[in-house]
Amino acid sequence: MVNFRRIMMTTVVTGLGIIGPGFNNVNQLSTILKNVTVVLKLEKLKRLEIYTGRVKDEEISMNLFPSMFKKLPKAARLLLHACHEAVNMAGFDVEDGRTAVIIGTSGGAIDETIQLARNQEQETSVFHIGNMNSYSLASAVSAAFKANGPSYCLTNSCPSGLQSIELGKMMIESGQADRVIAGATDSTLESLILESFSKLNVLHNDSAIQPGPFKGTGFSMSEGAGVLILENEDLALKRKASIYGKIGACISNQDAKSPYKSDKNGNQLLYAVDRCLAEGYPNYINSQALGITQNDSIEKSIYQQRFAERDIPITSIKGMVGHSMGASGMFQAVSTLISINEQFIPPAVNCDEQVIESLNIVTDRIDQPINHVLITSQGYGGTNSSMVIKRE
Structure with missing residues (x-):
């Protein structure tokens, strides 16, 4: 049996x-x-x-x-x-x-x-x-x-x-x-x-x-x-394969508000982030940081609630490579694995100055040990994802 x-x-x-x-x-x-x-x-x-x-x-x-x-x-x-x-x-x-x-x-x-x-x-x-x-x-x-x-x-x-x-x-x-x-x-x-x-x-x-x-x-x-x-x-x-990282918590959900917009309060993305934090706090956050006012407001609010007191660094690769739509989350994942294996945090270039003052936004490359990264993403129609990628 x-x-x-x-x-x-x-x-x-x-x-x-x-x-x-x-x-x-x-x-x-x-x-x-x-x-x-x-x-x-x-x-x-x-x-x-x-x-x-x-x-x-x-x-x-x-x-x-x-x-x-x-x-x-x-x-x-x-x-x-x-x-x-x-x-x-x-x-x-x-x-x-x-x-x-x-x-x-x-x-x-x-x-x-x-x-x-x-x-x-x-x-x-x-x-x-x-x-x-x-x-x-x-x-x-x-x-x-x-x-x-x-x-x-x-x-x-x-x-x-x-x-x-x-x-x-x-x-x-x-x-x-x-x-x-x-x-x-x-x-x-x-x-x-x-x-x-x-x-x-x-x-x-x-x-x-x-x-x-x-x-x-x-x-x-x-x-x-x-x-x-x-x-x-x-x-x-x-088979003695090289291992470049481990996939930790992966949480996705739906705002369930409208096929044309997201929940402006960001409650479901916050829930996804909290579920990921059950595995501990990250060395840094690889944020979608899309550049749209509502999406950015949601992420800023979550980061201020959960990470500001711990002064956890936040970055985004959007200013360098743009937003590749459905591939953007995979761009975040690959860039995260690069940072874990090469031990650095890439900066968020051309970031809004007021956000830099209120959150620990990475403005210059930081070379430091990286073992645990949190990724966040939101999508048109109210879909949300948060993911942890670890070194070991």
Whole structure:
């Protein structure tokens, strides 16, 4: 008889990969964070002059995949690039039936849909239907790496990347998978999308001022993909894999107020943070710090309530790499793992001066031991996530 007694497991990270504006691997992102390099560029559109973070097509390595993968939408190609780095770093056999694929996104393959709608005279292709299907992001990874375990695509707004890690941890610690390719990707820098966000007054559109966290002037949209290889710690140790970090508490919830806005009081994000604090206080907080007034107010209030007295450092990478939508949480996770392994806290560049006065905002790189980091994220429609990543 099968023994279904629950065995406590730990989820570790054995590989990571990333691509974004100005960087196409983990080492390049590390250099950007250490040198405090802003990769956002001022871009003029029809009715907008905004900062964006675009990835050049030539930066996406597709020569390692069969030719059919080159027909995929940009979001999928970004994802495969990051996956290749992460899988190579982890060094394991994907074709074991026990490796799951979980991909988070906000826009899915919407860029493909917009381009097709714009070019209605273009001859249709047998690839168009598949490319417009958001699940093609996950199925592309499964096919490219022969991962024949469970495969999912989450479209849960900006925290989708963190939630792909959370679901991966659940699957590993419930015994449904031994390893998970947890990723997130978005490529939504289409003029229609940018103009629509501009009408919501959430895009930073002051070309004279550099965008930054907690400013309340809006965010600067970027694109990219990040991937973590999650693994059962016992199996990772058994095969003598390098371990880059451990996934601690992962808490997600819903404001349940409206599909168009969040709860201005931030009660559910506070609840998620409190659940994570059951594992202790962090060395620092990797904050979403989106730049939208309401979101920033919620995070500032939580940080003042829970962390101000302890003078815990707070940072955000938004001012350097922008907001990559559904991939943003994964950008936070990868940057956190870089800081844990290289022992430094990256600064929050171009942060609002009043916030710096009221909270311990990191304004210059800090070199110090890092063992425990808290990540926070909020998303359109009221979704919230908070996560702990540890060194050991």
